[in-house]
Amino acid sequence: MDSALRSRLSAAGVAPECAATIELVRDVLARVGDKWTVLVITALADGPLRFKTLHERTAGISQRMLSQTLRSLTRDGLVTRTAYAEVPPRVEYALTPLGRSLGDTVAHVVGWVQEHQAEIVRNREAFDGDDPTAR
Amino acid sequence: MDSALRSRLSAAGVAPECAATIELVRDVLARVGDKWTVLVITALADGPLRFKTLHERTAGISQRMLSQTLRSLTRDGLVTRTAYAEVPPRVEYALTPLGRSLGDTVAHVVGWVQEHQAEIVRNREAFDGDDPTAR
DNA sequence: CAGAATCCTTCGGGATACTG
DNA sequence: CAGTATCCCGAAGGATTCTG
Numbered sequence: 001m002d003s004a005l006r007s008r009l010s011a012a013g014v015a016p017e018c019a020a021t022i023e024l025v026r027d028v029l030a031r032v033g034d035k036w037t038v039l040v041i042t043a044l045a046d047g048p049l050r051f052k053t054l055h056e057r058t059a060g061i062s063q064r065m066l067s068q069t070l071r072s073l074t075r076d077g078l079v080t081r082t083a084y085a086e087v088p089p090r091v092e093y094a095l096t097p098l099g100r101s102l103g104d105t106v107a108h109v110v111g112w113v114q115e116h117q118a119e120i121v122r123n124r125e126a127f128d129g130d131d132p133t134a135r
Numbered sequence: 136m137d138s139a140l141r142s143r144l145s146a147a148g149v150a151p152e153c154a155a156t157i158e159l160v161r162d163v164l165a166r167v168g169d170k171w172t173v174l175v176i177t178a179l180a181d182g183p184l185r186f187k188t189l190h191e192r193t194a195g196i197s198q199r200m201l202s203q204t205l206r207s208l209t210r211d212g213l214v215t216r217t218a219y220a221e222v223p224p225r226v227e228y229a230l231t232p233l234g235r236s237l238g239d240t241v242a243h244v245v246g247w248v249q250e251h252q253a254e255i256v257r258n259r260e261a262f263d264g265d266d267p268t269a270r
Numbered sequence: 271c272a273g274a275a276t277c278c279t280t281c282g283g284g285a286t287a288c289t290g
Numbered sequence: 291c292a293g294t295a296t297c298c299c300g301a302a303g304g305a306t307t308c309t310g
Binding site for chain 2: 024025032034075098101102106108110112114117120121122123124126127
Binding site: 271272273274275276277278279280281282283284285286287288289290 | 291292293294295296297298299300301302303304305306307308309310
């Protein structure tokens with residue numbers, strides 16, 4: 001299965017027989033495409049933040065999801081978690097070099113969207129206009 | 136809200152006051168991160184395909200989701216749908232220039248993942264090993 | 271403050287059946 | 291062949307409460 005992705009991967013110079021790669025690519029792609037990941041990474045792009053500040057800067061995300069997202073990112077080595085033994089507790093999150101690298105890559109996609117957003121909006125309007133039943 | 140993304144966008148040269156941009160960026164990002172979009176786009180990268188062939192090449196996706204994904208992509212102007220008035224019916228899907236452009240951009244992310252997958256896997260193992268209770 | 275745990279609702283998406 | 295319509299379950303995720 002996944003012959004399509006596989007062919008694309010092989011075109012990129014990846015051994016076709018590596019099925020694990022495909023799964024991981026999907027996995028990471030899913031994380032990047034995740035509703036919250038990009039938001040968190042971009043929030044941390046400007047520098048380390050503690051939990052609460054991060055929560056404020058990423059308005060819309062629940063504390064549960066933020067916590068969960070941060071743990072995933074930390075696990076993948078994209079973010080560091082530093083807890084200070086103080087009272088009240090203070091925990092700071094920061095991008096690792098790997099995380100910054102991913103942020104830059106994602107920024108390309110963001111750039112693409114910005115470059116073509118007008119066209120996409122126009123396409124949607126044309127589509128919806130041509131066939132009102134669709135949506 | 137979304138001050139983080141906004142600041143990142145402004146760093147990329149986007150007017151900070153444009154809130155609609157943020158929503159659209161998220162929207163398109165979500166589509167790209169979607170489980171099936173990348174699969175379909177990469178499948179179409181090699182040339183036009185009819186529905187059934189596409190379904191075979193994208194093993195794992197249900198016909199319902201394929202149909203749904205294709206309609207979204209068509210609506211955004213990333214894919215063209217060409218129906219031939221024959222019997223039995225034949226419908227061909229193909230990437231538009233815009234779709235190909237997006238495919239190339241996404242390929243960068245795919246490339247990033249490939250370049251760093253070993254590191255990510257190592258990070259995960261280290262994380263899980265250090266704290267068995269996690270994940 | 272930083273989060274873990276619990277509860278509960280929404281919905282993505284698969285299986286199946288039907289239509290043009 | 292190329293879909294649309296129905297049904298349905300499991301997972302995602304928000305609100306709330308509890309703990310160190």
